[in-house]
Every structure is written in structure tokens, then in C-alpha cells.
Amino acid sequence: MCRHVAYVGPEEPLGGLLVEPAHALYRQSWAPRRQRYGTVNADGFGVGWYADGDPVPARYRRAGPVWADLSFADLARVVRTRALLAAVRDATLSGADAEAAAAPFAAGTWLFSHNGAVPGWPGSLAPLVGGLSAEDVLSLEARNDSAFVWALVLARLRAGDTQGQALADTVLEVADAAPGSRLNLLLTDGDTVTATAWGDTLWYLTRPGGGTVVASEPYDDDPHWREVPDRTLLSASRSDVLLTPLKEPGDAVTSAGAPAPAKEPLT
Numbered sequence: 001m002c003r004h005v006a007y008v009g010p011e012e013p014l015g016g017l018l019v020e021p022a023h024a025l026y027r028q029s030w031a032p033r034r035q036r037y038g039t040v041n042a043d044g045f046g047v048g049w050y051a052d053g054d055p056v057p058a059r060y061r062r063a064g065p066v067w068a069d070l071s072f073a074d075l076a077r078v079v080r081t082r083a084l085l086a087a088v089r090d091a092t093l094s095g096a097d098a099e100a101a102a103a104p105f106a107a108g109t110w111l112f113s114h115n116g117a118v119p120g121w122p123g124s125l126a127p128l129v130g131g132l133s134a135e136d137v138l139s140l141e142a143r144n145d146s147a148f149v150w151a152l153v154l155a156r157l158r159a160g161d162t163q164g165q166a167l168a169d170t171v172l173e174v175a176d177a178a179p180g181s182r183l184n185l186l187l188t189d190g191d192t193v194t195a196t197a198w199g200d201t202l203w204y205l206t207r208p209g210g211g212t213v214v215a216s217e218p219y220d221d222d223p224h225w226r227e228v229p230d231r232t233l234l235s236a237s238r239s240d241v242l243l244t245p246l247k248e249p250g251d252a253v254t255s256a257g258a259p260a261p262a263k264e265p266l267t
Contacts, residue, residue: 003028003041004087004103004113004186005219006193009211009238014047015076018086021219029066029088034201034217037117037182041065041088044102045072048111049081050190055109057083057190063098083190085111091144101142105150109189112153114146115200115216116182121145124178128152131173149174153187163187163194164235168246171196175248186214195234196246202228204241212236 005025007017019026023033029041046061062069066088087103103113118125125148129137132155140147149170156166171183175198182199193214195202205213205225214236218225226241228234233244 002038002087002089002103002113002115003032003035003216004085004115004184005213005215006083006085006111006113006186006188006195007211007213008083008188008191008193008236009207009213010209011080011082012211013077014049014079014081014084014086015073017084017213017219018047019073019076022221023217024219025086025088025215026066028217028219032217036200038090041090043091044089044099045069045087046099046102046104047076047084047086048104048106049079049084051081055190057085057104057106057109057111059104059106059111061099061102061104063102083188085113085186085188087113087115087186097142097144101144101147103146105141105147107154110154110157111188112150113186114149115184115186116198118145118149118174118178118181118183120178122148125174128173128177131155149183149185153185163189163192164233164244167194167196168233168244171198171246184216191237193234193236195228195236197228197230197232197234198246199230202232202234204228204234204236206239206241211238212241 042065044063045066048057048059050057085104104111152170153166167185175181184200185196187194195214203225231246235242
């Protein structure tokens, strides 16, 4: 049910993170090691990255499997970046949206991906449409659960929520409306990475040479990889990672609506 990865740190070629490691996202498209739902991620892929001096990321997305795109290896070999978000897709339901349904989704400086699924889509989330403007709904990039979850996150970001608050509140809202949802969300603005572990695997690596990687699963066997507990919000910079427990729907939350943080930085 999809694999994704985000990175912030010293400049790297895309391929050094996405292709060259023994179990990189490229290989995870057909041979993931820790994927609990689905086996082959061949329904699309995408990568978004940031160029020096430009806060708005570029994207390269396709509807088919990454291994079938002969141009991607060349692109990944020569393009360098200090931040990226990439994903390979195993579609919950087949659709006609082609590459528009492939992450990362984007708006302004943000890139977003969803690893998971929403049971009963689209009916289960129909009650949440009222929280979006007509323009938000009509601007959906694709007709799938991930694009709708992104619309909910984006509305909160535009209203002034922090990245962590926007992800946490969206996860709790969707999980309440559609119990059993898997909501591993991944968001970056090019400087930080924010993610949720909710129903599927999530790992992070703070690299000795600088930089932080957050991924559905490790791309190599480095012993410094750490698994993120389920029901957790992750906030990462280039050098630090903070994990905060997420409350289940119906549990007590802070007055701002976010889970009370367990402020213990993990590096």
C-alpha cells in the first residue's frame, strides 16, 4: 500500500537516496521488505525536490512503475538536492487519474504523501467535505483518498496550523470518520519533515554525516535506523527528531486539539 521517503540534509543526488542503496525506494517498488498491505508498488511513482534559491519544489511523476521509466535513472543520477519527498504507489482502487494520483502532492512550498488507505472511501469521508471550501473540493488533483486527505491537511496549513498540528488533527479527524484507516502521512517544506505513523511502518535515520531520512522502511541495513511507534507524530530537522504520541479518536486532547506532546528529542 505504497512506500515513501523524505530527506533533508546536505546536498545529495536523487539516486543516492532513491536508487543506489540496496533496498532503496526503487527496489521497494517490486520487493519491499516491511510492507504489510500489498506486495508490488507499480501503480505510479513520483519525486519532488528543491533547487537552491527556489522554495517551490519541482516534481517528476508517472502513472506506471518506476522500473519501467528509463528516463528516471538519468534524472536521479544528475539532479542534486538538499530535500526531497518520493513515493511508489500501490493503488487502493484503480482509477483514471493516472499520474495525478501519484504522490507527492504539492502546494506552494509543501510536498505531501499518504501511505495507507481509508475504508469505505469515498462515502466514509463524505461528512468531512463540509470542512472544505468549494474551491478546495473542485481543485482536488485526483479522485482518491490520498488527494482528499491532502486537501484536509492543506486547508489547515493555509489556516495557520503548524505542520505537526495539521497532520495530527487530520489523522484524528479521518480516523474518527473511518475507523481502521491507515494514515501514514509525510510532509516537507524543504527544511523539515513531519510524519505520522498510524497503521503502517515508519522509520527514521539521523545520518552521522548530517541529514535526516524518514521512510516507510529502511533503504539499507545501517544499524542506526530507528522504528517509529504506531500512533506517533514525528517532527524532524536536518539533525534532530522529535516523537510525540498521537491520541486515539475520543481520547483527551489539549485545548488546541493536538495530542499532549512527550517532548523527548530522539537522535
